[in-house]
Amino acid sequence: MRIRIGDILIVLVVVAVSVLLLVLPSRGATGTLTAVIIVDNVEYERFELVATDEQLEFDLHEPGVVIKAQDGQIWFVSSSCADQTCVNTGRLTRAGDIAVCLPNRVIVKIEGTNTSDVDVVAE
Amino acid sequence: MKRANIKKITISAMLIALALALSVAERLLPIGALVPVPGIKLGLANIVTMFALFYIGTPGALLILVSRCLLGALFSGITTLIFSLSGGILALFVMLLVMQWQGRAFSIFGISIAGAAAHNVGQILAASLFLGENLIYTYLPLLLITGIVTGILTAAISGLLFKKLENNGTIARYFSGTKMRMSKGKTI
Numbered sequence: 001m002r003i004r005i006g007d008i009l010i011v012l013v014v015v016a017v018s019v020l021l022l023v024l025p026s027r028g029a030t031g032t033l034t035a036v037i038i039v040d041n042v043e044y045e046r047f048e049l050v051a052t053d054e055q056l057e058f059d060l061h062e063p064g065v066v067i068k069a070q071d072g073q074i075w076f077v078s079s080s081c082a083d084q085t086c087v088n089t090g091r092l093t094r095a096g097d098i099a100v101c102l103p104n105r106v107i108v109k110i111e112g113t114n115t116s117d118v119d120v121v122a123e
Numbered sequence: 124m125k126r127a128n129i130k131k132i133t134i135s136a137m138l139i140a141l142a143l144a145l146s147v148a149e150r151l152l153p154i155g156a157l158v159p160v161p162g163i164k165l166g167l168a169n170i171v172t173m174f175a176l177f178y179i180g181t182p183g184a185l186l187i188l189v190s191r192c193l194l195g196a197l198f199s200g201i202t203t204l205i206f207s208l209s210g211g212i213l214a215l216f217v218m219l220l221v222m223q224w225q226g227r228a229f230s231i232f233g234i235s236i237a238g239a240a241a242h243n244v245g246q247i248l249a250a251s252l253f254l255g256e257n258l259i260y261t262y263l264p265l266l267l268i269t270g271i272v273t274g275i276l277t278a279a280i281s282g283l284l285f286k287k288l289e290n291n292g293t294i295a296r297y298f299s300g301t302k303m304r305m306s307k308g309k310t311i
Binding site: 021082100102 | 155156159160161162163199200202203206221224227228229230232233236237240250254255256258259260261262263264265267268270271
């Protein structure tokens with residue numbers, strides 16, 4: 001069970017790929033932020049995310065998901081799914097941030113003014 | 124039915140049950156709260172896949188993996204099945220590839236980490252296609268880094284376990300007839 005040189009090489013390659021993927025897209029773009037809610041691959045809601053006290057609430061009864069937006073943040077409040085990953089993701093604040101509820105097929109993401117060219121790969 | 128066949132069926136069934144139990148049990152651990160990425164898990168069932176690759180052979184390992192994923196869908200739903208299958212099958216073949224140089228260039232740690240990484244890549248690609256949303260930049264880096272840690276963990280468990288099973292004669296006694304891919308001497 002001795003560690004071999006190839007093992008270290010694999011770890012280095014995986015770390016390198018991770019860092020590359022983190023650095024590549026232009027996250028945290030400035031300018032106006034747009035919140036997008038996608039349900040079943042269809043855009044459900046798109047609005048400018050502004051820093052106001054006014055609270056927007058989206059109650060999606062069909063998949064059983066509640067999403068709130070306030071103070072320039074958007075987040076999953078609750079979900080009917082088992083893993084609760086979407087709720088645990090917490091509040092999205094920056095362009096490029098994304099929260100996904102796989103079981104309910106609901107996506108919440110924030111787009112920046114210049115991030116339109118980032119999301120073209122998996123169409 | 125031939126005795127050898129009965130033995131193979133029994134061993135496969137036992138390993139499917141074990142893999143299924145591990146994959147269901149690990150869901151009780153709140154790792155998703157720690158790293159909030161869809162589909163994140165310890166990957167303990169990969170211990171069984173590696174065991175099968177080492178001591179039963181590729182067809183058997185593939186059968187055990189697919190059966191485990193199908194039965195696991197009973198607990199986690201059909202959506203999860205797409206990701207566990209795509210990740211699992213890719214991981215199996217990547218581990219098989221790395222195993223060709225096992226003992227020389229790579230140890231079980233390399234096999235396990237490469238398998239974890241391949242599983243992550245497979246499941247994120249499937250999820251991206253399924254949701255029509257590019258999740259590669261946001262989720263893959265986190266999954267890959269977590270995969271290194273969980274890969275080391277499962278490799279350590281597997282390494283100790285397989286060595287023990289080889290040393291106490293369990294492998295020679297129960298798995299000699301099932302082995303299709305012969306390894307030279309001691310595997311671990």
